[in-house]
Amino acid sequence: MxxxxxxxxxxxxxxxxxxxxxxxxxxxxxxxxxxxxxxxxxxxxxxxxFTDFDEFLAELVKERIARLKDQSALLQASAGTRTVAENVIDALAELFDPVSLGLMSLTFFRDELRKRLRHQGNGLPLLVEAREMLSAYLTAERAQGRIAADAEVESLALSLIGGGHLLFAGRKKHTLPDPTELQKLVNTVIADALQRRLL
Incomplete structure (x- = not known):
């Protein structure tokens, strides 16, 4: 070089x-x-x-987390546009790209990598930040009256991230879930919060 x-x-x-x-x-x-x-x-x-390969991987994950913060800002800015479901579906599809899924898998199985990233928060890196991203977005939508005023955004975000991860992870390489599966998941999770805003 x-x-x-x-x-x-x-x-x-x-x-x-x-x-x-x-x-x-x-x-x-x-x-x-x-x-x-x-x-x-x-x-x-x-x-x-890098001192060792785990430090390299930790920095690689931090780079992805930085990208996720940019995505979070764009998602929050989209509050009030299109439908809540459309915004969430697009966010999950972007979040669970193959590289991010691979890094999530690495952090799950590599104890040393998780230790190095522990200061980022409790839980698995990337998934924690993803939940925070959706919570912030749903909070913005709640403030605009597009979901119920008493909607528990943390629980909604957790359900969306957990369900989304299950849909995308563990699939054959280079395959994605059927779009209708993701739509069904998102619509099911947020249905109550959307319906009760009208009551």
């Missing part, structure tokens, strides 16, 4: 390589050797910038 390459560029190159490995081969194939081979850099490059 040429000297003088900025650290951010190396990190980006390695993160993008890790995402390609996750997409192509799944979380079990994600090793430091696989990442450096995919990035076409020497094996020692990763360890020059």
């Amino acid at each position: 040429p000297t003088g390459v900025h650290l951010r560029d190396v990190r980006k190159q390695l993160f993008e390589a890790a995402e390609r490995v996750l997409l192509r081969e799944g979380p079990n194939a994600l090793t430091s050797r696989a990442v450096t081979a995919e990035a076409d850099v020497a094996k020692g490059v990763l360890h020059r910038h």
